[in-house]
Amino acid sequence: MPLVTSSFFENPFFISFTRFSDYHMKRSILLLVILFCLCWNAVCADENKQERDTYKNLETFANVLTLIQQYYVDKVDSTKAINGAINGMLGSLDPHSAYMTPEDFKNLEEETSGSFTGVGIEISIRDGVLTAVAPIEGTPADKQGVKSGDQIVRINGELTKTMTLMEAVKKLRGVKGTSVTITIHRESSKETKDLTLTREAIPLLSVKSMEMEPGFLYIRVSNFQATTTKDVRSAIKSFRKKHPIQGLVLDLRNNPGGLLDQAVKVADIFIDKGIIVSTRGRDKQDQMVFEAHQDGSKSGFPMVVLVNGGSASGSEIVAGALQDHKRAIIMGTTTFGKGSVQTILPLPDGAGIRLTTAKYYTPSGESIQATGIRPDRMVPLTAGSEAKNEPAPPVKAIREKDLPHHFKNEPRGKNQPKPEADTTDKTDQEENFEKVVDIQQIAKRLEQDNQLRTALTTLKGLSMVPGTHTPKE
Numbered sequence: 001m002p003l004v005t006s007s008f009f010e011n012p013f014f015i016s017f018t019r020f021s022d023y024h025m026k027r028s029i030l031l032l033v034i035l036f037c038l039c040w041n042a043v044c045a046d047e048n049k050q051e052r053d054t055y056k057n058l059e060t061f062a063n064v065l066t067l068i069q070q071y072y073v074d075k076v077d078s079t080k081a082i083n084g085a086i087n088g089m090l091g092s093l094d095p096h097s098a099y100m101t102p103e104d105f106k107n108l109e110e111e112t113s114g115s116f117t118g119v120g121i122e123i124s125i126r127d128g129v130l131t132a133v134a135p136i137e138g139t140p141a142d143k144q145g146v147k148s149g150d151q152i153v154r155i156n157g158e159l160t161k162t163m164t165l166m167e168a169v170k171k172l173r174g175v176k177g178t179s180v181t182i183t184i185h186r187e188s189s190k191e192t193k194d195l196t197l198t199r200e201a202i203p204l205l206s207v208k209s210m211e212m213e214p215g216f217l218y219i220r221v222s223n224f225q226a227t228t229t230k231d232v233r234s235a236i237k238s239f240r241k242k243h244p245i246q247g248l249v250l251d252l253r254n255n256p257g258g259l260l261d262q263a264v265k266v267a268d269i270f271i272d273k274g275i276i277v278s279t280r281g282r283d284k285q286d287q288m289v290f291e292a293h294q295d296g297s298k299s300g301f302p303m304v305v306l307v308n309g310g311s312a313s314g315s316e317i318v319a320g321a322l323q324d325h326k327r328a329i330i331m332g333t334t335t336f337g338k339g340s341v342q343t344i345l346p347l348p349d350g351a352g353i354r355l356t357t358a359k360y361y362t363p364s365g366e367s368i369q370a371t372g373i374r375p376d377r378m379v380p381l382t383a384g385s386e387a388k389n390e391p392a393p394p395v396k397a398i399r400e401k402d403l404p405h406h407f408k409n410e411p412r413g414k415n416q417p418k419p420e421a422d423t424t425d426k427t428d429q430e431e432n433f434e435k436v437v438d439i440q441q442i443a444k445r446l447e448q449d450n451q452l453r454t455a456l457t458t459l460k461g462l463s464m465v466p467g468t469h470t471p472k473e
Contacts, residue, residue: 061085087164094356095124096342102350104166107173116204118173119180119197121146122256122310123165129153130160130168132184133336134254134310136204137222140197146184148254148310153192154183174199206258207231211239212442212456215246215463221266224258224314229265236269245301247459249452250318253306253332257313260341264290267321270328272298276321278365279341279358286358302462303328304455307375312336319373320362329458330375332451339369377458382450 068076083099090097100108107116120139121132132150135142152160155171163171172180181196206228208220217239219232239245257263267276271292278289305319305328316335322328341358361367446453 087166090353090355091164094340096338096340096354097356098165098354100166100344100352100354103170105344105346105350105352107169108344108352108354116173117176117199117201118169119182119199120202121152121172123152123168123172125165126151128161130163130165133256133312136202137220137254139202140200144195144197146182146195147186149187151185152182153185154181156181157183176201205231207235209235209239210442211242212249212446212452213460215243216249216456216459217245217247218249218251218452220251221255221315223255224260224262224266226259226262228258228262229269232266232269245299246463247456248301248303249306249455249459250303250322250328251306251452252311252315252319253308253451254310255312255315256310256336257315257338260314260317263314263317267318268292270298270303271321271325274325275363277317277360277362279360281358288358302459304458305330306451306455307332307335307373308381309333309336309372311373312338316368316373317360317362320366320368323373323376324363329377330373331377331379331455331458332375333378333380334374335368335372337368337370337372339367377454379451379454 065078065081068081069078083101086099090099119141120136121141122134122136124131124133130152132141132146132148132152134148135146152168154160155163155168158171160168172182174180176199179196179198181194183192183194185192204223204225206221206223206225208222210218212218217236219235221228221232236245236248264276272294273292276290276292278287280287303322305322307315307319307330311319311332312335316338319330319335323330339359339361340356341360342354343357344352344354346352359367359369362373446456
């Protein structure tokens with residue numbers, strides 16, 4: 001009589017007897033085959049049903065398009081109608097997936113390579129309204145006083161309510177020297193305001209640096225593009241030729257993100273070993289883990305990272321990694337909360353789609369989706385109004401959780417502690433900070449920026465304790 005091997009015991013389909021008669025063996029195998037076929041047929045039936053439903057829905061779409069072409073009051077451009085349907089389909093997924101025409105695709109390549117011509121506003125759709133996430137530092141929008149949270153209700157007199165994000169971008173960009181008028185509505189004001197902006201070449205120099213005091217370096221990263229890591233390394237190298245670094249402020253406020261690989265490489269500059277970030281897609285094989293590399297160039301100088309509600313995506317990856325590895329003190333206010341990764345997928349005609357393909361997780365395995373990174377030290381920005389001991393008028397910051405169709409955060413377990421309530425939302429004044437155009441005017445910068453002053457004071461205290469990255473609290 002045949003002997004059942006131990007491998008059979010590990011499979012629940014097999015009966016755990018040690019010996020079978022030939023009859024019972026054949027009968028058992030036959031039952032297993034029947035069970036397998038039934039399961040397989042059920043799976044196939046489910047897949048076939050989904051496929052049939054898909055074809056049925058596509059047929060409905062074709063019928064609707066035909067009826068529009070036949071009966072709509074005006075002649076319809078089929079290409080425009082189909083592009084609108086594609087935009088609607090992607091827009092129903094999440095706030096960050098979108099269709100890009102060949103022109104949009106080319107503009108994106110220009111952005112990530114370092115320049116474009118426009119007014120310099122990072123925009124998004126919030127509650128169906130075109131809204132400024134953050135002006136890019138030193139650009140026409142920044143100089144004219146556009147603030148995070150401003151609703152852009154018109155562009156050149158045309159209502160933005162029905163515009164897609166890409167359509168709005170096209171209208172804001174244009175030939176250098178030409179003008180565009182935007183009508184904004186701010187929550188602190190009852191009236192709308194027209195701002196006429198003259199388009200400029202936006203160089204997107206993502207890294208600026210300055211010496212705050214001898215030995216204390218300030219590096220501002222406004223977004224992550226192709227040269228960001230190289231520019232950060234260069235700033236550190238240049239400073240070290242003058243002074244040993246006693247402390248570093250890495251300013252990621254209003255940094256909306258950019259290239260994932262550059263965010264990872266910037267974090268890698270300061271972390272010796274371990275995970276920087278991990279990404280998880282729909283399939284297990286899509287999971288990726290990015291780890292730090294030991295190259296002998298790391299130093300133990302203390303660090304403070306400044307963040308706010310405009311810090312999103314790549315800047316949250318950097319802040320989350322440095323926080324989890326206890327390499328820096330995270331200071332400011334709670335970040336935007338964009339915990340998803342977008343992939344640019346080209347189409348044959350030169351167009352493309354920006355599609356959310358994964359969610360990312362900090363080294364500790366936490367997702368910051370719709371919750372953001374909570375600083376180690378909450379320091380709301382009081383800006384220039386603090387000299388009069390008067391609070392600046394509150395401006396509501398936009399975060400991922402405010403965007404339609406955003407992904408919900410999925411807690412790791414039932415016992416995961418609830419994050420503390422962020423009480424700064426109602427009094428968050430960071431967007432009222434009047435930026436200094438010349439970043440070298442350090443005295444004026446420190447006078448207006450209480451967050452930067454606090455960061456410098458913290459670093460000076462930490463530099464008194466050799467080898468200390470963060471204080472013990």
